[in-house]
Amino acid sequence: MNTMDARDFIQIAKNICEKTGSRLTETRQHMLEVLFTVETPKSAYELTDDYNRLVNSPIMAMSVYRILNFLASIRLVHHLHSINKYIICKHPIGRSEDQVPLFLICTSCQQIEEVAIAADLIYALSDHAESRGFISAGSQIELNSLCKKCQSNIHQHSPGDFNGQNPTNK
Amino acid sequence: MNTMDARDFIQIAKNICEKTGSRLTETRQHMLEVLFTVETPKSAYELTDDYNRLVNSPIMAMSVYRILNFLASIRLVHHLHSINKYIICKHPIGRSEDQVPLFLICTSCQQIEEVAIAADLIYALSDHAESRGFISAGSQIELNSLCKKCQSNIHQHSPGDFNGQNPTNK
DNA sequence: CAGTGTAATGTTATACTATATCATTAGTTT
DNA sequence: AAACTAATGATATAGTATAACATTACACTG
Ligand SMILES: [Zn+2]
Ligand SMILES: [Zn+2]
Ligand SMILES: [Zn+2]
Ligand SMILES: [Zn+2]
Numbered sequence: 001m002n003t004m005d006a007r008d009f010i011q012i013a014k015n016i017c018e019k020t021g022s023r024l025t026e027t028r029q030h031m032l033e034v035l036f037t038v039e040t041p042k043s044a045y046e047l048t049d050d051y052n053r054l055v056n057s058p059i060m061a062m063s064v065y066r067i068l069n070f071l072a073s074i075r076l077v078h079h080l081h082s083i084n085k086y087i088i089c090k091h092p093i094g095r096s097e098d099q100v101p102l103f104l105i106c107t108s109c110q111q112i113e114e115v116a117i118a119a120d121l122i123y124a125l126s127d128h129a130e131s132r133g134f135i136s137a138g139s140q141i142e143l144n145s146l147c148k149k150c151q152s153n154i155h156q157h158s159p160g161d162f163n164g165q166n167p168t169n170k
Numbered sequence: 171m172n173t174m175d176a177r178d179f180i181q182i183a184k185n186i187c188e189k190t191g192s193r194l195t196e197t198r199q200h201m202l203e204v205l206f207t208v209e210t211p212k213s214a215y216e217l218t219d220d221y222n223r224l225v226n227s228p229i230m231a232m233s234v235y236r237i238l239n240f241l242a243s244i245r246l247v248h249h250l251h252s253i254n255k256y257i258i259c260k261h262p263i264g265r266s267e268d269q270v271p272l273f274l275i276c277t278s279c280q281q282i283e284e285v286a287i288a289a290d291l292i293y294a295l296s297d298h299a300e301s302r303g304f305i306s307a308g309s310q311i312e313l314n315s316l317c318k319k320c321q322s323n324i325h326q327h328s329p330g331d332f333n334g335q336n337p338t339n340k
Numbered sequence: 341c342a343g344t345g346t347a348a349t350g351t352t353a354t355a356c357t358a359t360a361t362c363a364t365t366a367g368t369t370t
Numbered sequence: 371a372a373a374c375t376a377a378t379g380a381t382a383t384a385g386t387a388t389a390a391c392a393t394t395a396c397a398c399t400g
Pocket of ligand 1: 075078088091092101114
């Protein structure tokens, strides 16, 4: 159980901004609140709608992209490439540099679990690779999964990408 | 050194099609040839251009998407989500079901290395996850990396997504 | 071989995602 | 106050992907 509050995110962001000379504007704060509220991963345009539903002052998608980029650059937001959606970081504090985020994405209900794993584990993965001259550089990992709830409802297989489409994915 | 030929891909595809009742049409063959020729990861629209440059009978993007979907469904093509491009499979033969592809993507020159890793390694990664009720389901893994060549030219850091953009990425 | 059914593609339109560019505003610094 | 810079507003456009329906090509039946 996470006892974090939207205000906690805002405070964290404020601290980061102070260090870097950037500013935590009202729009950025509001976006953090929206992201915290919606919980599930959303596209930039969905977040634009959410923002305009939840916040009084309207925003346009262009600004949403800029703000998502900013929040991702300070690692309070993650972009999940495999589903092309954005989500607030589940572990904004206590991260060490030698960890990378691992996302478990329920292919049925899109619930996300974010856990931190040792970067070493990644290097271990790419051991073959290093022998071929590649070195790993700060990735996140996204795994197609099934959450507990959806494991019970075992009607459909849901492969990751092509063919068997994800039924819950509009 | 890979001694594979475009014809090998076509033969593999033909075999799969026979088993599944689908057909390896001329267009699909041509697309395999194009993918084999270009080597590097390309967007669907880039592949459309490549196809029309290399093949005499023109094709439209809609068809390219359909064919990429088909070829991905029989695992002769991979969709790299993190860069949103498609690439021909480097290991179309000798794959076992308990392996998943790991892609090392050079963030500087986009050269790709594909290696197969034991799915067990993935399960190990998501061990935390399983304790939370998630089970892993057939993912591929994409890692930002630096190839040997680009390690020499160490001018720029190239983070994965936001902020420091990838300079070679039009 | 004609008739029928299905897989695949052609064609057009449209939805969705993301960035470029320039103008304007709002803080910060001197 | 003036100058500078970060951030946003506003508009346009690029880039990615799918929907929907028509047509064609192939396999299968009789
Ligand atoms: Zn995180
Ligand atoms: Zn679920
Ligand atoms: Zn492969
Ligand atoms: Zn490289």
